[in-house]
Amino acid sequence: MIVFKWLARLLFPPRCVLCDRVLEDQTDLCKTCRLHAPECPISAAKRNFLDSWLALWYYEDEVRKSLVLYKFCHRRSKVQSYGKLLAMKIQEQHPEGLDLLTWVPVSAIRKLFRGYDQVELLANVVGRELGMEPRRLLKKIRHNPPQSGIVEEAVRRANVLGVYRVTEPQQLPGKRVLLLDDVITTGATAAEAARMLLTAGAKQVHFAAVAAARRMGK
Ligand SMILES: [Zn+2]
Numbered sequence: 027m028i029v030f031k032w033l034a035r036l037l038f039p040p041r042c043v044l045c046d047r048v049l050e051d052q053t054d055l056c057k058t059c060r061l062h063a064p065e066c067p068i069s070a071a072k073r074n075f076l077d078s079w080l081a082l083w084y085y086e087d088e089v090r091k092s093l094v095l096y097k098f099c100h101r102r103s104k105v106q107s108y109g110k111l112l113a114m115k116i117q118e119q120h121p122e123g124l125d126l127l128t129w130v131p132v133s134a135i136r137k138l139f140r141g142y143d144q145v146e147l148l149a150n151v152v153g154r155e156l157g158m159e160p161r162r163l164l165k166k167i168r169h170n171p172p173q174s175g176i177v178e179e180a181v182r183r184a185n186v187l188g189v190y191r192v193t194e195p196q197q198l199p200g201k202r203v204l205l206l207d208d209v210i211t212t213g214a215t216a217a218e219a220a221r222m223l224l225t226a227g228a229k230q231v232h233f234a235a236v237a238a239a240r241r242m243g244k
Contacts (some may be wrong), residue, residue: 043107044088047234054107059088066238068119074217077230080119085209089237093208095180097144105144109151114235117202118157124232125201128163130219135169142243148236149206162167163197163217164190169212173215177218182214192226204234211239
């Protein structure tokens with residue numbers, strides 16, 4: 027077993043989740059990224075239908091490169107570090123704990139083409155770290171054009187309106203829900219998902235993502 031571990035480490039040395047540098051120890055970030063990654067400060071501000079939101083970093087430079095590799099180049103192992111780091115930040119902001127853990131799902135067609143739902147994988151790791159079982163509370167019922175191609179806020183909101191359906195409405199009344207996504211850009215997608223959860227009776231929706239556009243912090 028020790029030999030196997032040694033060999034695995036030799037062939038697949040642990041790498042910084044952001045810049046891919048080989049790491050000396052079992053951390054998730056190299057020293058440079060620990061010091062210089064664009065960390066997103068915790069914001070207590072409510073936003074649209076979100077009672078709170080947080081992200082690990084701003085979506086730029088190495089963070090953007092890392093997430094592009096994760097989402098589009100099958101670098102699934104990155105989710106272990108994202109999930110661990112995100113769970114730590116969630117615990118910091120919500121020491122009292124939350125009732126339910128769910129995520130913003132991708133459409134069935136996107137999952138089919140990509141082979142995985144990258145946010146579901148994230149929810150599995152965050153859930154493991156927080157001792158919560160992720161629940162599939164939302165389903166994407168319409169394959170809308172990607173939000174990344176749309177700049178105007180009103181058009182982004184219209185593009186996501188009605189794309190989610192709550193799958194287990196009986197679970198929600200009175201619950202404080204933790205909603206995850208990989209990236210939050212303007213909050214239109216997260217707000218629409220939260221709106222559906224609140225309509226079904228959730229008491230609060232708290233949001234967490236790996237990265238946020240810098241304009242979210244303003
Ligand atoms: Zn690094």
